[in-house]
Amino acid sequence: MSEPLLLVANLCKAFPLGGGFFGGGKRLLKAVDGVDLSLSRGETLGLVGESGSGKSTVGNCILRLLDPDSGSIAFDGVELAELTGQALIKARARMQVVFQDPQSSLDPRMTVGGIVSLPLRVQGRARGRELRERAAAALSEVGLGPECLDRYPHEFSGGQRQRIGLARALVADPAFVVMDEPTSALDVSVQAQILNLMAGLQQRRGHAYLFISHDLTVVRHVSRRIAVMYLGAIIETAPTDALFTHPAHPYTRALLASVPLPDPRKRRNLARLTGDVPSPVDLPPGCRFHPRCPEAMAVCACEAPPKVSLAAGHDVVCHLHSSG
Amino acid sequence: MPTPLLHVRDLSVSFATYQGRAMVLDRASLSVNRGEIMGLVGETGCGKSVLSRAVLRIIPSPPGRIDGGEIVFEGRDLLTLPKKAMRALRGDRISMIFQEPMSSLNPVYTVGNQMREVIRAHREVSRAEAQAVCLEMLEAVRLPEPGTVLAAYPHELSGGMRQRVMIAMELSCRPALLLADEPTTALDVTVQGQILAILAELSAREGLSILLVTHDMGVVAQICSRVAVMYAGQVVEVADVESLFARPAHPYTRGLIASIPGRAGEGDLYAIPGSVPSPIDPPPGCRFHSRCTQSGPDCRRAVPEMVLVAPDHAVACHQCPGGGRP
Ligand SMILES: Nc1ncnc2c1ncn2[C@@H]1O[C@H](COP(=O)(O)OP(=O)(O)OP(=O)(O)O)[C@@H](O)[C@H]1O
Numbered sequence: 277m278s279e280p281l282l283l284v285a286n287l288c289k290a291f292p293l294g295g296g297f298f299g300g301g302k303r304l305l306k307a308v309d310g311v312d313l314s315l316s317r318g319e320t321l322g323l324v325g326e327s328g329s330g331k332s333t334v335g336n337c338i339l340r341l342l343d344p345d346s347g348s349i350a351f352d353g354v355e356l357a358e359l360t361g362q363a364l365i366k367a368r369a370r371m372q373v374v375f376q377d378p379q380s381s382l383d384p385r386m387t388v389g390g391i392v393s394l395p396l397r398v399q400g401r402a403r404g405r406e407l408r409e410r411a412a413a414a415l416s417e418v419g420l421g422p423e424c425l426d427r428y429p430h431e432f433s434g435g436q437r438q439r440i441g442l443a444r445a446l447v448a449d450p451a452f453v454v455m456d457e458p459t460s461a462l463d464v465s466v467q468a469q470i471l472n473l474m475a476g477l478q479q480r481r482g483h484a485y486l487f488i489s490h491d492l493t494v495v496r497h498v499s500r501r502i503a504v505m506y507l508g509a510i511i512e513t514a515p516t517d518a519l520f521t522h523p524a525h526p527y528t529r530a531l532l533a534s535v536p537l538p539d540p541r542k543r544r545n546l547a548r549l550t551g552d553v554p555s556p557v558d559l560p561p562g563c564r565f566h567p568r569c570p571e572a573m574a575v576c577a578c579e580a581p582p583k584v585s586l587a588a589g590h591d592v593v594c595h596l597h598s599s600g
Numbered sequence: 601m602p603t604p605l606l607h608v609r610d611l612s613v614s615f616a617t618y619q620g621r622a623m624v625l626d627r628a629s630l631s632v633n634r635g636e637i638m639g640l641v642g643e644t645g646c647g648k649s650v651l652s653r654a655v656l657r658i659i660p661s662p663p664g665r666i667d668g669g670e671i672v673f674e675g676r677d678l679l680t681l682p683k684k685a686m687r688a689l690r691g692d693r694i695s696m697i698f699q700e701p702m703s704s705l706n707p708v709y710t711v712g713n714q715m716r717e718v719i720r721a722h723r724e725v726s727r728a729e730a731q732a733v734c735l736e737m738l739e740a741v742r743l744p745e746p747g748t749v750l751a752a753y754p755h756e757l758s759g760g761m762r763q764r765v766m767i768a769m770e771l772s773c774r775p776a777l778l779l780a781d782e783p784t785t786a787l788d789v790t791v792q793g794q795i796l797a798i799l800a801e802l803s804a805r806e807g808l809s810i811l812l813v814t815h816d817m818g819v820v821a822q823i824c825s826r827v828a829v830m831y832a833g834q835v836v837e838v839a840d841v842e843s844l845f846a847r848p849a850h851p852y853t854r855g856l857i858a859s860i861p862g863r864a865g866e867g868d869l870y871a872i873p874g875s876v877p878s879p880i881d882p883p884p885g886c887r888f889h890s891r892c893t894q895s896g897p898d899c900r901r902a903v904p905e906m907v908l909v910a911p912d913h914a915v916a917c918h919q920c921p922g923g924g925r926p
Pocket residue numbers: 291305306307325326327328329330331332333334490556
């Protein structure tokens with residue numbers, strides 16, 4: 277196997293909670309708590325988990341939109357976690373992001389041409405006519421004509437705005453794109469257009485995607501491998517087929533079983549778990565899933581489970597699978 | 601065939617906007633039978649919420665206006681009912697829950713206060729009797745420690761708990777019909793599973809009828825018995841859920857089902873070309889014609905009527921040969 281494009285090790289990010297201004301008794305919300313992941317060139321890794329599990333925080337730390345507290349982020353052999361200033365801007369030039377909400381992630385006062393060419397301007401890689409030409413080329417790759425250059429985001433539908441977001445991400449020819457719920461705000465028929473577009477771009481350009489979503493059906497469709505997050509930690513990583521055929525972690529199993537399948541002949545009990553996700557402020561001791569786990573054992577309440585490798589590329593963090 | 605509990609017939613609704621009048625519902629028809637969960641699906645802006653709100657007559661007017669049709673519930677046309685009778689019906693025979701429960705819960709009163717108030721608005725019961733109903737309802741929606749929940753303020757509860765409180769409150773007068781507008785869209789999938797299971801159980805056990813508005817075809821497949829599909833303000837297909845997934849007849853429904861990831865396996869998804877037309881000055885004839893791969897000359901001229909293509913399966917499409925009006 278070739279060296280991965282992105283290697284994240286033991287990434288941690290906590291947010292201080294309000295009221296800690298005068299020091300003393302400051303409480304921390306552990307949004308990301310020791311995350312490891314790797315991504316090869318041209319590959320899509322899906323990152324799934326419920327709301328608040330830390331998916332966006334992982335993506336934002338990798339992009340250095342947030343400063344991680346600790347851990348390492350090696351991108352194409354360069355350690356990003358400690359870079360600052362010009363060195364960071366340079367390293368970041370090959371990473372891009374597409375957000376969920378095309379409404380709020382596109383500046384309403386800028387023309388589409390200005391929005392799409394912004395990454396090139398920030399990096400000083402093009403000027404004048406060339407900016408416009410490259411923006412037009414990027415728009416054409418996402419199926420929008422050059423007449424869009426001088427229009428404003430509000431003149432476009434949700435699906436078209438997400439195309440503009442994609443054009444902005446690919447204009448600077450990145451090696452890696454964080455897709456943070458890129459289709460969650462879209463209807464299925466529009467979602468299908470965007471997912472097809474993303475797959476085509478990846479094939480032509482060889483982008484690697486970190487595809488963040490809470491929608492398992494979408495993640496399954498786009499990803500070669502999937503990492504499942506729960507309360508700030510990745511609890512299982514597996515090749516897509518293995519995850520769906522042999523989910524090993526009780527949370528993964530419950531998550532898969534809760535998805536309403538679009539097939540009335542396959543009805544099932546969707547109430548697989550009781551209770552809600554606990555707060556990441558007071559993490560349960562031992563296994564963070566134990567208060568809701570249908571298979572919890574005595575050891576789960578006191579000892580953190582180890583990471584166990586079940587097969588090539590299939591890792592799970594659970595006492596059920598630790599031998600001895 | 602049994603008479604339906606609710607029958608919406610040829611309902612048209614429009615809104616005044618700065619760009620002109622938006623024809624948001626165009627002769628939409630559907631029915632909900634006793635004890636069934638009827639799904640109402642379609643893309644954003646197609647009119648699902650407007651239709652369900654029209655049943656309770658809670659469309660803001662102006663700008664909204666009901667231009668025609670009837671809404672027959674338990675034998676009476678709700679559109680001609682005096683305001684007072686309509687108020688008595690709301691929360692009693694017909695209830696409604698929304699995507700965001702906070703929009704119907706008052707943040708400054710405890711859950712118990714609000715639930716008791718709803719009950720005593722419709723029933724002459726003592727405080728203690730109301731309290732007993734509250735506890736019973738909270739248990740029915742599987743809330744642990746119902747006593748604690750009654751004493752809590754809405755913000756002290758999680759999203760999933762709030763939605764359960766909403767359901768308990770809206771069902772406390774044992775309505776015949778629950779209008780549920782995307783009740784699980786804001787929830788995580790494991791919590792959504794719990795809420796859907798509760799709705800299915802209440803319907804099966806208590807004979808509650810539910811009009812379930814959703815854009816998630818998975819939710820429809822899992823808990824609905826029949827489905828109505830809307831496109832741009834028109835109801836284009838109504839069928840039992842098995843037929844709809846196995847034999848979708850309307851070209852839009854076929855596209856909708858084909859674009860769900862994970863049904864056809866790998867490779868490109870089917871994507872319906874183009875986008876939804878504006879409700880202001882909508883296209884004449886079938887509103888889907890600009891995107892339809894099967895459209896013919898008739899499609900631009902005349903709005904297709906609903907016809908039966910099988911028992912309990914009605915479609916509004918010029919290319920679907922049918923036998924008579926449903
Ligand atoms: N800037 C911030 N300040 C304080 N807390 C934050 C901040 N950003 C995120 N959090 C908290 O960190 C946790 C993880 O949030 P994150 O946005 O990464 O979750 P997510 O998995 O992306 O969820 P969603 O599916 O809702 O987008 C949450 O509890 C969130 O409230």
